[in-house]
Amino acid sequence: MTVDVSVLGKPITFRNGMKAPNVFLKSAMTERLCTYDKKDLEARGKTTAEYEKLYKVWGEGEIGVIVLGNIPIEREGLEAAKNMIIDKSNTWDAIENLKPVIAASKAHGSLVIGQLTHGGRQVSNEIVDTPVSASDIQCPPMGGMEFGKPRPLREDEIEDLIDRWAFGAEALYKAGADGCQLHAAHGYLLSQFLSSRVNKRTDKFGGSLENKSMIVFRVIEEIKKRVDTSKFLISIKMNSADFADGGLTEEESRTVAQQLDEAGLDLIELSGGSYESMAFEHKKESTKKREAFFIEFAEKVRPMLKSAVLCTTGGFRSAKAMVDAVNGGATAMIGLARPLCAEPYFCRDILSGKITEARENKGDGGISTGLAIMQLAAIGAGKDIPDLSDEKTVQKLVNVLMGKGDEDDKPIKDQESSSYAGQEKAS
Ligand SMILES: Cc1cc2nc3c(=O)[nH]c(=O)nc-3n(C[C@H](O)[C@H](O)[C@H](O)COP(=O)(O)O)c2cc1C
Known part of the structure; x- marks a missing residue:
């Protein structure tokens, strides 16, 4: 079927006047291609040639906005081993380390923003025995991972984390990035604060929605003091809902999105779920035809936003569904993850009309994130x-994921461990 994709190639202008060349956003994906040492914290989180190569390839792919990372802001708050890290405690310079990666990503006109994260209670016990969180509500075991009972953060530690997020944004700014993204989705630390299921605090960071979301707004305030916001986008990835009893509801999420818009955010990316309730799949029959998992929520949020650009991520696979979503007004930007692992030039090929949909994924469903991480490793290794x-191929890689692979597949296997890979294994 031929589809007029011209609407996907139209530039997006953000409130500060910065422009993305088209509507595509490469959503954050843990790459697991940086350095890691179990004991030596300083030896964690440095970029590698493979990491740089991966972003060089995506930089060639005509992607409007490329989101780097997952990038933890604390070297024990990892989503997984081998994340890139920006930690103010390190003696090495993350700015110099990141510069070549950012330059490679931007080389052909994409905007590049870095996703700044902290895993909180979702940091596995392979990395820390006692993680930190809003409260002491433990994350149940998931996909072969276990998590220690978290220690509630003290107020001075929350202040330190706010400073760390701002430090991370400033480092990205100085390294030449066009913006940052706060990861407040998928059950990580900021998402833990937003969730009444996990946040049982009785101080100013818990209780009402205003209090639960205070950490997010404090981080934004602090970032604004450290960067020139006319040249740097501040964005967030947030859940449309947590899909867990007592977690962030759709109504709360809508309120927070509206307040983020009022607080001057440039870009809001919508996702959903957490380790307790995976959501990179259809939660509703009604969204299946339209491909995008969170499209109905996006439709309710978009009219509430005065200036922030809305991006909906999850499920988009065909040019038709993307064009319909943009033309129908549900979303301004189209977020993509798994299709860009299989086909890093997916956006370029959609825009040129070479293809009209993503290649079939026979590993879709339960195991697809682990498989996608293997694809990222292959791109990084050339x-x-x-x-x-x-x-x-799927069967062979699934065997590797299950620990039954050949020795030949070992470098690929090393890329897969815990977290995002584990999320899908659990579902
Ligand atoms: C390999 C892989 C790693 C991911 N890592 C992250 C991450 O670090 N941060 C994040 O916000 N989302 C992460 N996600 C979720 C994606 O950004 C996206 O929200 C989700 O995959 C749905 O989009 P898709 O259907 O286009 O894949 C990851 C997904 C995949 C496949």
Whole structure:
């Protein structure tokens, strides 16, 4: 079917006047391609040639906005081993370390923003015995991972974390990035604060929605003091809902989105779920035809936003669904993750009309995130990207994920461990 994709190639102008060349946003994906040492904290989180290569490739792919990371702001708050890290305690310079990666990503006109994160209670016990969180509500085991009972953060530690997020944003700014993204989705630390299921605090950071979201607004305030906001986008990835009893509701999420817009945020990316309730799949029958998991929520939020650009991520696979979503007014930007692991030039090929939909993914569903991480490793290593439209390839990689792979597949296997990979294993 031929589709007029011209609307996808139109530039997006943010409130500060910065422009993305088109509507595509490469959503944050843990790459697991940086350095890691179990004991030596200083030796964690430095970029590698593979990490740089991956972003060089995406930089060639005509993606409007590329989101780097997951990038933890504290070297024990990792989403997983081998995350890139910006930690103010390190003696090495994250700015110099990141400059070549950012330059490679921007080389052909994409805007580049870095996703700044902290895992909170979702940091596995392979990394810390006692994670920190809003309260002491433990994350249940998931996908082969276990989590220690968290220690509630003291107020002075929350202040330190706010400073760390701002330090991370400033480092990205100085390294040449076009913006930062606060990861407040998927059950990580900021999302833990937003959730009444996890946040049982009785101080100013808990209780009402205003208090639960205070940490997010304090981080934004602090970032604004450290960067020139006419040249740097501040964005957030947030859940449309947590899909767990007592977690962030759709109504709360709408209120927070509106307040973020009023607080001057440039870009709001919508997602959903947490380790307790995976949501990179259809939660509703009604969204299946439209592909995007959170499109109905986006439709309710978009009219509430005066200036922030809305991006909806999750599920988009065909040019038709993307065009319909933009033309129908549900979303301004189209967020993509798994299709850009299988086909890093997916956006370029959609825009040129070479293809009209993502390649079939026979590993879709339960195991797709782990498989996607293997594809990222292949791109970084300059190897052929495993083709998940091929049943045999999928089976081979699934065996590797299950620890039954050949020695030959070992470098790929090293990329897969815990967190985002584990989320899908659990579902
Ligand atoms: C390999 C992989 C790693 C991911 N890592 C992150 C991450 O670090 N931060 C994040 O916000 N989302 C992460 N996600 C979620 C994606 O950004 C996206 O929200 C989700 O995959 C749905 O989009 P899709 O259907 O286009 O894949 C990851 C997804 C994949 C496949």
